[in-house]
Amino acid sequence: MTQVLERGVTFVLGGARSGKSAFAEGLIEASGMDATYLATGRALDDEMSERIALHRARRGSSWSTVEEPLDLVEALQRTCAANRAVLVDCLTLWVTNLMMAERDLAAETAKLVATLPLLKGAIMFVSNEVGLGIVPENRMARDFRDHAGRLHQAVANAAATVYFVAAGLPLKMKG
Amino acid sequence: MTQVLERGVTFVLGGARSGKSAFAEGLIEASGMDATYLATGRALDDEMSERIALHRARRGSSWSTVEEPLDLVEALQRTCAANRAVLVDCLTLWVTNLMMAERDLAAETAKLVATLPLLKGAIMFVSNEVGLGIVPENRMARDFRDHAGRLHQAVANAAATVYFVAAGLPLKMKG
Amino acid sequence: MTQVLERGVTFVLGGARSGKSAFAEGLIEASGMDATYLATGRALDDEMSERIALHRARRGSSWSTVEEPLDLVEALQRTCAANRAVLVDCLTLWVTNLMMAERDLAAETAKLVATLPLLKGAIMFVSNEVGLGIVPENRMARDFRDHAGRLHQAVANAAATVYFVAAGLPLKMKG
Numbered sequence: 001m002t003q004v005l006e007r008g009v010t011f012v013l014g015g016a017r018s019g020k021s022a023f024a025e026g027l028i029e030a031s032g033m034d035a036t037y038l039a040t041g042r043a044l045d046d047e048m049s050e051r052i053a054l055h056r057a058r059r060g061s062s063w064s065t066v067e068e069p070l071d072l073v074e075a076l077q078r079t080c081a082a083n084r085a086v087l088v089d090c091l092t093l094w095v096t097n098l099m100m101a102e103r104d105l106a107a108e109t110a111k112l113v114a115t116l117p118l119l120k121g122a123i124m125f126v127s128n129e130v131g132l133g134i135v136p137e138n139r140m141a142r143d144f145r146d147h148a149g150r151l152h153q154a155v156a157n158a159a160a161t162v163y164f165v166a167a168g169l170p171l172k173m174k175g
Numbered sequence: 176m177t178q179v180l181e182r183g184v185t186f187v188l189g190g191a192r193s194g195k196s197a198f199a200e201g202l203i204e205a206s207g208m209d210a211t212y213l214a215t216g217r218a219l220d221d222e223m224s225e226r227i228a229l230h231r232a233r234r235g236s237s238w239s240t241v242e243e244p245l246d247l248v249e250a251l252q253r254t255c256a257a258n259r260a261v262l263v264d265c266l267t268l269w270v271t272n273l274m275m276a277e278r279d280l281a282a283e284t285a286k287l288v289a290t291l292p293l294l295k296g297a298i299m300f301v302s303n304e305v306g307l308g309i310v311p312e313n314r315m316a317r318d319f320r321d322h323a324g325r326l327h328q329a330v331a332n333a334a335a336t337v338y339f340v341a342a343g344l345p346l347k348m349k350g
Numbered sequence: 351m352t353q354v355l356e357r358g359v360t361f362v363l364g365g366a367r368s369g370k371s372a373f374a375e376g377l378i379e380a381s382g383m384d385a386t387y388l389a390t391g392r393a394l395d396d397e398m399s400e401r402i403a404l405h406r407a408r409r410g411s412s413w414s415t416v417e418e419p420l421d422l423v424e425a426l427q428r429t430c431a432a433n434r435a436v437l438v439d440c441l442t443l444w445v446t447n448l449m450m451a452e453r454d455l456a457a458e459t460a461k462l463v464a465t466l467p468l469l470k471g472a473i474m475f476v477s478n479e480v481g482l483g484i485v486p487e488n489r490m491a492r493d494f495r496d497h498a499g500r501l502h503q504a505v506a507n508a509a510a511t512v513y514f515v516a517a518g519l520p521l522k523m524k525g
Contacts, residue, residue: 013342015481017499131190133308133483134316141484149192156342164341167363167506169523173344188517306365308483309491324367331517348519
């Protein structure tokens, strides 16, 4: 792996079980910066708890962890600092949580993008690409796909570096 | 964006809400050619009408619009011209319409590919990649996926330039 | 097509109907090596039989064929040889078969990866990327997606060369 972590925003997009989170964690660990894992997921059921535990075991004890399902911008403002790398994992879970809470997705996306240039240190966003399968049959899944896709475009536009990860291999799309 | 529009066939493939149509529109607007939007979709319900209106608002008034759900080859023959760029948006909707009308997809694909070298100006096809999710449970969705995949291969083979778009970022696959 | 087949492991990942198998077959035919098609699929129903017949018609008579739905490692050990190219088509069907037979997926993946460096000749794995759509609603499909994703990461890590294929066009991810 010859990629290095840059200051500012890095966006890692990939499929389920593509190795995107491990790739992002590896970039941060190689950087020597202080590391925070900002989890947007909640341990609502056994399956999710299991996934969170797996992520935690892989990262080791040198990471601090913040959980914030909804107010991502405020959590970033509290956490980001000059020599700190914050890994937001992941944006699609944030979209899900915002939809459940009936928040305005366009407003939340705009607020996030407006805040990013004001934050210090390195920020990595990890997210699932979900738009490359058959059109889902129910409207909520289609709305979710639309919200996630628009957020991904906005974050990629704000990012200095964008990777697409498949089968654990990163492909640089920007930067 | 340093990409430029070439004469002949350009194919832009991407996921739902990947920014593929906006990328294609941007290439055409930067080219200074006369522009036609060839819509294969029909405003059958509110959701589709909303999407078409959004596309229309983004493109502005300098574009002419043609709607043709089925006879794409004939519409291209009527529309294409030496200094004109025609944006076909999108091939997956055309596949859907052909299946609903019980047309022979292999014959339609062959006819399109045979016609492309005879057309003047620039032609851009936009389409959704739909084959990267779980195998759909119903046969019609699997057939759709097969038809779309075969058409994509044929159009990519005929194209001078092929882009894969994710999160608004183009990746050149050919050309 | 300027790609050439290398000794050792090549992994071709792509969507349904992306042209990934035809791309892999083309690499093998251009290599001049003896060729074996190692099919993991079983002709359980008409749809699958049809797909297998199509694959067979395309490859021609110079290929030998081996069918092995479960014991892939043993089949590779019997088949691989110094001047032989073996095409395993495809890993996702193998995952399906292993799940149906209630095998331990982590153990099977580890055994495959441990065996690969010991095999002679060229080995190509073809597989479907299935993690880029909406999260499936049923747990078995989610488990399948997890198993396939982990296997893909392991095989990509063991491979000298990895391609992602879309619309018939290869994108080199590694090598």
